[in-house]
Amino acid sequence: MNQKIKDSPIQNSIIGILGGGQLGRMLAIAASRLGYKSHIFDPNINSPASQVSTFSTQASYDNVQALASFAKSVDIVTYEFENIPTDALNIIEKHASIFPSKEALFTSQDRLVEKQFLTSLGLKTAPFQNIENINDLNNALDKIGIPAILKTRRLGYDGKGQVKINDTNNLDKILTQFHNVPCILEGVVNFNMEISIIGARDQFGAVSCYDPGENYHENGILKTTLVPAKINQKTSTDAVLLTGKILNELDYIGVIGVELFVTDNGLLINEIAPRVHNSGHWTQNGCLIDQFEQHIRAIVGLKLGDGKRHSNIEMINILGDDFKKLDKFVKDGKSALHLYGKEDIKVGRKMGHINKIYEF
Amino acid sequence: MNQKIKDSPIQNSIIGILGGGQLGRMLAIAASRLGYKSHIFDPNINSPASQVSTFSTQASYDNVQALASFAKSVDIVTYEFENIPTDALNIIEKHASIFPSKEALFTSQDRLVEKQFLTSLGLKTAPFQNIENINDLNNALDKIGIPAILKTRRLGYDGKGQVKINDTNNLDKILTQFHNVPCILEGVVNFNMEISIIGARDQFGAVSCYDPGENYHENGILKTTLVPAKINQKTSTDAVLLTGKILNELDYIGVIGVELFVTDNGLLINEIAPRVHNSGHWTQNGCLIDQFEQHIRAIVGLKLGDGKRHSNIEMINILGDDFKKLDKFVKDGKSALHLYGKEDIKVGRKMGHINKIYEF
Numbered sequence: 001m002n003q004k005i006k007d008s009p010i011q012n013s014i015i016g017i018l019g020g021g022q023l024g025r026m027l028a029i030a031a032s033r034l035g036y037k038s039h040i041f042d043p044n045i046n047s048p049a050s051q052v053s054t055f056s057t058q059a060s061y062d063n064v065q066a067l068a069s070f071a072k073s074v075d076i077v078t079y080e081f082e083n084i085p086t087d088a089l090n091i092i093e094k095h096a097s098i099f100p101s102k103e104a105l106f107t108s109q110d111r112l113v114e115k116q117f118l119t120s121l122g123l124k125t126a127p128f129q130n131i132e133n134i135n136d137l138n139n140a141l142d143k144i145g146i147p148a149i150l151k152t153r154r155l156g157y158d159g160k161g162q163v164k165i166n167d168t169n170n171l172d173k174i175l176t177q178f179h180n181v182p183c184i185l186e187g188v189v190n191f192n193m194e195i196s197i198i199g200a201r202d203q204f205g206a207v208s209c210y211d212p213g214e215n216y217h218e219n220g221i222l223k224t225t226l227v228p229a230k231i232n233q234k235t236s237t238d239a240v241l242l243t244g245k246i247l248n249e250l251d252y253i254g255v256i257g258v259e260l261f262v263t264d265n266g267l268l269i270n271e272i273a274p275r276v277h278n279s280g281h282w283t284q285n286g287c288l289i290d291q292f293e294q295h296i297r298a299i300v301g302l303k304l305g306d307g308k309r310h311s312n313i314e315m316i317n318i319l320g321d322d323f324k325k326l327d328k329f330v331k332d333g334k335s336a337l338h339l340y341g342k343e344d345i346k347v348g349r350k351m352g353h354i355n356k357i358y359e360f
Numbered sequence: 361m362n363q364k365i366k367d368s369p370i371q372n373s374i375i376g377i378l379g380g381g382q383l384g385r386m387l388a389i390a391a392s393r394l395g396y397k398s399h400i401f402d403p404n405i406n407s408p409a410s411q412v413s414t415f416s417t418q419a420s421y422d423n424v425q426a427l428a429s430f431a432k433s434v435d436i437v438t439y440e441f442e443n444i445p446t447d448a449l450n451i452i453e454k455h456a457s458i459f460p461s462k463e464a465l466f467t468s469q470d471r472l473v474e475k476q477f478l479t480s481l482g483l484k485t486a487p488f489q490n491i492e493n494i495n496d497l498n499n500a501l502d503k504i505g506i507p508a509i510l511k512t513r514r515l516g517y518d519g520k521g522q523v524k525i526n527d528t529n530n531l532d533k534i535l536t537q538f539h540n541v542p543c544i545l546e547g548v549v550n551f552n553m554e555i556s557i558i559g560a561r562d563q564f565g566a567v568s569c570y571d572p573g574e575n576y577h578e579n580g581i582l583k584t585t586l587v588p589a590k591i592n593q594k595t596s597t598d599a600v601l602l603t604g605k606i607l608n609e610l611d612y613i614g615v616i617g618v619e620l621f622v623t624d625n626g627l628l629i630n631e632i633a634p635r636v637h638n639s640g641h642w643t644q645n646g647c648l649i650d651q652f653e654q655h656i657r658a659i660v661g662l663k664l665g666d667g668k669r670h671s672n673i674e675m676i677n678i679l680g681d682d683f684k685k686l687d688k689f690v691k692d693g694k695s696a697l698h699l700y701g702k703e704d705i706k707v708g709r710k711m712g713h714i715n716k717i718y719e720f
Contacts, residue, residue, distance in 0.1 A: 025392075029392065029412070032385075032389065032411065032701065033697070033698050033699070034697055034698075035697075035700065035701055037411055051414045052388075052389070052392045052412050052414070053412070054412070288645055288694065288715075288717050289693070293696075297690075302690050303691055305694075305695075305696065306693040306694050306717070310671055311670055330657075330663065333649070333663060333664060333665045334648065335665075336648050336649060337395075338393050338394075339394055339395025340395065341392065341397065352395060355648075357648050357666070357670075
């Protein structure tokens, strides 16, 4: 990485961030606290992150010249989402180091590669099968059983790119709806609770995890995270240990989000996200150093900060029209409001979140 | 005030901030958390606040056209420092409401007016006398005694514009050094401790105060604030009550900083600052809602947030060359680092601060 940034937290260094959504915005805010400037790369004008950053480039991810100029102008590059085209990364890395590494990113970009990686570490996931055609799908349904979930291997998020299969009718049609892209079939997991854990690893190899949070979704989108999760100490420690194993194995630098199912037979990994994570937003008001600053510390070569939880928090996403009912949130002095500066309200769109302290 | 902003925390509303230093920067960051955009007005290019704000105007405070354009472009105006020229405020208020009010600002811009206001409320200050010439000074020294402190009535900060008088020699020369501007002479207070308290009042008339902090200075510049201050409950309550009285009397909207001396005879008020205050930076990591967000909430018409302290904090200013020794701060995971993006290091210049959690 750039020596200038590695020596110490030198101001005037610039952190490049791919993606200008709310995660980029909160990364940029955290970077500014540490004295860094941010440069946002995003295809959209007036992105949430560009509003709070010193520099921004509005260009698409296939704009070779814009990507090169962006990479040359910054001291280091990170990203807020995992679906970055490989070609874009190849252009950027000619001029600036990328953290977390491309390898870590590739592992999580493809559900098959991700699950193969996790099982190779001896970690448990839902049963899965690779699906490239209708024969694969029929065979996989025989092995995994019904119901099962068909997911595209790439580009899924917030419940998009997946469908539950309850019977063997119309399987052809389903694959056609998915444009016959590579998929995996996953078994349905009977879980007691969904939790997630946010981990971080710095350039000295130190690993730190925040307390696991308990997640609740609405229509496939995260709605609420509660910390502490109502799990026993053994489960909590298991979550920390498996996250540490993943981070270490990937020689990972930065923050990772690991989604887990709590089952009668222990923890299953649902998926990993090589970035700051919605279910870690509670850390902004629950810890001295939040997930965004922890990520910046890790990638610029600082030591990780203290992630100990000082308060109990309920994080609630403000989705779509919730945004029109903000009054009920801000009338409550126990709630810290975090809005993203998005202009248009859409159904299910993440407009902001609140962190409610519900007990000291 | 602008109805658009008063109705609810509507995004796309713009908060104008006079002054682009570190206080403006941290106000802008807090505003962005609440979904607002900021527009910074500052005479300097690349000011700390402009780096994290959507809009900025670089112009001097006597640039009538720039002030008018700025005021027209925003929904509300606030400020990070009290020494704003009256003419500038007069131009701005034609187009946008200013919070805290001009009246509150004027009270604190002049040490004589400020002390007269405080004593009119029955609150205690150091003994003081108005000084307009050498005769006033001689008479005042007779009344107040030696040593005493001569301060310019206006434009003093961080120990600037004041001199301690230890004898009656060269009094003429001292007044000349102060360019014969209006001054006050203050008695020297024998205090046991200097504390400060950050208060806030919203547009519904509600008042909230943070816990008092214990302050230590170096060369007239704040170096450290400790919370909780080592004072008894009675003193703490006194501090809250007098702050509430000041806020109420001024019909104040926003955050105020009140510097106090703890003496054997109770609390004396040193000075009030109609803005967020260096000695309140600890709230960023000690409370759910920090002083910056509290200020923004108050001025836009939201209710105040919870200012309860959840942790013990030591705030340490990073002054001048301290900035070259940042390693010792960031190696300590218990310290949250806040840097201001200033390019040049100068002796005594506030480059950043850390908030160290020293006990849970």
